[in-house]
Amino acid sequence: xxxxxxxxxxxLDAMVLLMWERSYGSLTIDxxxxxxxxxxxxxxxxFKSKLDLGIAAMDHVWTQIQPRLDATFSPSRPPLERxxxxxxxxxxxxxxxxxxHGCVLGxxxxxxxxxxxxxxPELADKVNQxxxxxxxxxxxxxxxxxxxxxxxxMDTKEATRILFNLYEGMITQARMKNDPEILKDLPVAxxxxxxxxxxPEISVA
Amino acid sequence: xxxxxxxxxxxLDAMVLLMWERSYGSLTIDxxxxxxxxxxxxxxxxFKSKLDLGIAAMDHVWTQIQPRLDATFSPSRPPLERxxxxxxxxxxxxxxxxxxHGCVLGxxxxxxxxxxxxxxPELADKVNQxxxxxxxxxxxxxxxxxxxxxxxxMDTKEATRILFNLYEGMITQARMKNDPEILKDLPVAxxxxxxxxxxPEISVA
DNA sequence: CTAATAGATGACTATTTGGTAAAGTAAAGT
DNA sequence: ACTTTACTTTACCAAATAGTCATCTATTAG
Numbered sequence: 001x002x003x004x005x006x007x008x009x010x011x012l013d014a015m016v017l018l019m020w021e022r023s024y025g026s027l028t029i030d031x032x033x034x035x036x037x038x039x040x041x042x043x044x045x046x047f048k049s050k051l052d053l054g055i056a057a058m059d060h061v062w063t064q065i066q067p068r069l070d071a072t073f074s075p076s077r078p079p080l081e082r083x084x085x086x087x088x089x090x091x092x093x094x095x096x097x098x099x100x101h102g103c104v105l106g107x108x109x110x111x112x113x114x115x116x117x118x119x120x121p122e123l124a125d126k127v128n129q130x131x132x133x134x135x136x137x138x139x140x141x142x143x144x145x146x147x148x149x150x151x152x153x154m155d156t157k158e159a160t161r162i163l164f165n166l167y168e169g170m171i172t173q174a175r176m177k178n179d180p181e182i183l184k185d186l187p188v189a190x191x192x193x194x195x196x197x198x199x200p201e202i203s204v205a
Numbered sequence: 206x207x208x209x210x211x212x213x214x215x216x217l218d219a220m221v222l223l224m225w226e227r228s229y230g231s232l233t234i235d236x237x238x239x240x241x242x243x244x245x246x247x248x249x250x251x252f253k254s255k256l257d258l259g260i261a262a263m264d265h266v267w268t269q270i271q272p273r274l275d276a277t278f279s280p281s282r283p284p285l286e287r288x289x290x291x292x293x294x295x296x297x298x299x300x301x302x303x304x305x306h307g308c309v310l311g312x313x314x315x316x317x318x319x320x321x322x323x324x325x326p327e328l329a330d331k332v333n334q335x336x337x338x339x340x341x342x343x344x345x346x347x348x349x350x351x352x353x354x355x356x357x358x359m360d361t362k363e364a365t366r367i368l369f370n371l372y373e374g375m376i377t378q379a380r381m382k383n384d385p386e387i388l389k390d391l392p393v394a395x396x397x398x399x400x401x402x403x404x405p406e407i408s409v410a
Numbered sequence: 411c412t413a414a415t416a417g418a419t420g421a422c423t424a425t426t427t428g429g430t431a432a433a434g435t436a437a438a439g440t
Numbered sequence: 441a442c443t444t445t446a447c448t449t450t451a452c453c454a455a456a457t458a459g460t461c462a463t464c465t466a467t468t469a470g
Contacts, residue, residue: 002416003466023320025230028457039419044459046417103323113381115228115320118308128381161387162371162394169374170367176318176333182366189367192398206438207446234428244449249429253448 008046010036015057016064020108021101024054024116054112056125061108062133073137079145082130083138084199087186090171090183101103106175108132117198137165142194151194163193213251215241215328220262221269225313226306229259229321259317263331266313278342284350288343289404291309292391295376299385310377311380314339315373335402347399356399368398 018027029050033040045057047053072086098104105111113127139160145151166189174182191198219241225231232256250374252258277291303309310316318332331352350356371394379387396403 001362001414003418005417005466006463022324023230024226025320026324029459030457040459041419041461042417044464049458054252064294074369105323106319110377110381111319114316115230116375117381117383119231121225124381129345131381137435158390158393162375162390162397165387165390166367166371167374169370169372169377172315172319172368172374172377176315176322176329176336178322182370185363185367185370188363189371189398192367192400193394195397206444208436208438208448209449210436212447234425235426245429246431246449247447351424 005042007036007042010038011043011046011053012057012060014038015053016061016108019054019057019112020061020105024112024120051123053124054120055126058109058112058130059084062130065134069134069137073141075144078150078200079141079148080150080194080196081200081202083141083145083190084187084202086137087167087190087199088120088202089184090167091180091183092184094171094183096173097203098178104175104178104180106171107168110172111175131168135160137181138164138167145194151196154195159193163190164194166190210247212241212243213245215243216248216251216258217262217265219243220258221266221313224259224262224317225266225310229317229325256328259325259328260331263317263328265312267335270339274339274342276297278346280349282404283355284346284353284403285355285399286405286407288346288350288395289392289407291342292372292388292395292404293407295391296385296388299376299379299388303383303385308384309380309383312373312375315377316380319377336373340365343369343372350399356401359400364398368395371395371398393401 011032014032015027017034018032021115027050028039029043032053033043035049036043043053047056064146072089075082078083094104094106108129109130111129113124114128117124142151142160142163143156146153146156167186170182170186170189174180189197216237219237220232223237225238232255234245234248237255237258238248241248248258253260277294278287280287282290299309299311314332314335318329318336321332322329344361347356347365347368348361351358351361372391375387375391375394379385392404
């Protein structure tokens with residue numbers, strides 16, 4: 001009952017895009033409303049502040065990302081192949097996003113986290129929560145690889161932290177240099193961290 | 206001749222601090238002037254905009270950082286020991302800065318770069334320039350380590366990129382999680398990337 | 411058909427912000 | 441002493457921005 005609307009979703013979509021393409025601090029309510037094609041009155045009907053929308057936007061983008069992660073890290077393939085595919089996908093998708101948006105954008109969580117961690121604790125918590133979820137995909141993969149004997153015995157939590165931070169560091173560098181090619185180092189880097197010669201080759205498609 | 210002043214330096218110091226402790230986008234001219242204890246008229250006497258000061262602040266902080274880097278990476282010690290010391294120092298200094306400022310702050314260049322790369326190209330260029338300078342210290346060290354036979358033959362440029370991005374990624378995670386302990390992974394991570402068992406132990410002080 | 415509900419709209423206010431300019435002041439040159 | 445130079449200070453304006461509210465409109469339940 002009552003009037004229907006998808007203004008809330010338009011606001012969430014616009015916020016995700018703007019935070020990814022620009023930054024959090026550079027956004028104003030007016031800019032967000034314009035991008036969302038929603039009037040300011042409606043903004044304040046659904047959200048009480050930019051911070052409120054920003055936090056909701058992080059949950060929103062996760063629901064878009066999670067299915068892709070589930071597919072890429074699907075246990076239907078052996079762990080090292082999953083990892084190799086993820087790293088390959090990171091490179092290809094970075095190129096694709098750069099073509100669509102005009103420049104490399106990197107990881108929406110990591111960028112925002114680096115920006116706001118000291119000034120917006122609530123948003124920082126939310127971002128850390130999302131990054132932890134993301135990291136779990138790597139951890140599950142590495143744990144299984146050790147269990148399979150695909151890689152030597154090692155502290156899997158430690159290896160996960162190292163690989164994950166490397167991954168985020170490289171993607172952020174790719175954004176800063178606006179150069180997807182930086183991500184070509186990822187497979188070599190992962191192999192070294194996991195103490196193997198190289199990750200498995202992956203067949204096309 | 207004419208009236209003397211150190212307002213310009215106060216503005217630079219304040220800007221460096223604020224960009225490190227907070228972010229670029231959250232700063233206003235008024236906030237910067239208040240921190241610097243300088244009136245707005247003087248701000249516009251020395252700088253034409255926040256962007257202008259931001260760029261100058263990056264050069265300014267480099268002049269403070271460079272002597273410390275020169276000391277830590279001094280060729281008076283063997284390369285792997287230099288590296289081990291740098292990673293140890295990163296951990297200790299992060300703790301110290303956290304104690305002084307109330308939270309982990311990370312790398313001033315990387316944080317700002319991640320935040321503004323898509324919206325302030327001039328500042329992004331300056332940040333990239335500083336990061337490249339920083340990276341050269343790692344590259345020189347790794348190159349010498351290979352030449353010495355301290356680590357196996359490898360593509361030193363590639364190894365440098367990997368190690369550097371890992372370093373920045375970890376430091377940024379430490380900021381986001383407000384936890385210096387994350388940096389304890391650095392020596393293990395470096396050893397894996399450089400294909401050695403472990404970095405040399407370093408004596409106290 | 412009508413009332414109740416959910417949302418849309420636009421006009422409005424108060425504040426913050428970036429930016430300017432004119433008058434003032436300290437230091438050094440002559 | 442006084443003039444020039446280099447910087448400071450204050451007051452000010454215009455634009456941008458956050459946030460509110462009364463009124464309007466679409467949807468559905470009864």
